[in-house]
Amino acid sequence: MKVRVAVSLKPGVLDPQGRAIHHALEGLGFSGVRDVRAGRLIELDVADETPDSAIEEMCRKLLANQVIENYRIEKVAG
Amino acid sequence: MKVRVAVSLKPGVLDPQGRAIHHALEGLGFSGVRDVRAGRLIELDVADETPDSAIEEMCRKLLANQVIENYRIEKVAG
Numbered sequence: 001m002k003v004r005v006a007v008s009l010k011p012g013v014l015d016p017q018g019r020a021i022h023h024a025l026e027g028l029g030f031s032g033v034r035d036v037r038a039g040r041l042i043e044l045d046v047a048d049e050t051p052d053s054a055i056e057e058m059c060r061k062l063l064a065n066q067v068i069e070n071y072r073i074e075k076v077a078g
Numbered sequence: 079m080k081v082r083v084a085v086s087l088k089p090g091v092l093d094p095q096g097r098a099i100h101h102a103l104e105g106l107g108f109s110g111v112r113d114v115r116a117g118r119l120i121e122l123d124v125a126d127e128t129p130d131s132a133i134e135e136m137c138r139k140l141l142a143n144q145v146i147e148n149y150r151i152e153k154v155a156g
Binding site: 031041044047061 | 084085086096099102103106108109110111112113114115116117118119120121122123124125127128132135136139140141
């Protein structure tokens with residue numbers, strides 16, 4: 001089973017990486033970009049019988065820092 | 079308009095970050111994890127009139143290194 005975990009900074013948390021990307025896009029001449037936030041995407045291939053609770057626990061214990069980050073779990077078909 | 083760009087390493091490209099996460103999950107006692115790949119998630123807030131071609135071009139020119147990475151563009155409702 002393929003599972004995607006998207007980890008993004010909580011609103012209000014300073015995001016220097018996102019700001020650098022924003023400035024670089026402007027430097028390349030792209031206009032109309034209002035905001036950029038950078039996050040992580042972790043793709044897991046887990047055994048089909050893995051319960052949702054185990055995936056939640058992986059996020060809480062390792063994949064996301066819940067003080068400053070939110071995570072979102074998406075199961076991928078196939 | 080919110081747009082999410084998911085950048086992930088192409089299959090076959092060595093992923094030390096993903097491997098480190100895999101080992102850490104095993105060390106925490108999670109079994110049944112077969113593979114872990116680490117990527118980036120870039121959330122853009124762009125003007126509503128931004129054409130798809132401009133977003134494609136941002137990916138090709140800055141956000142993804144197409145030699146070793148694939149990108150996927152998702153428009154987020156709202």
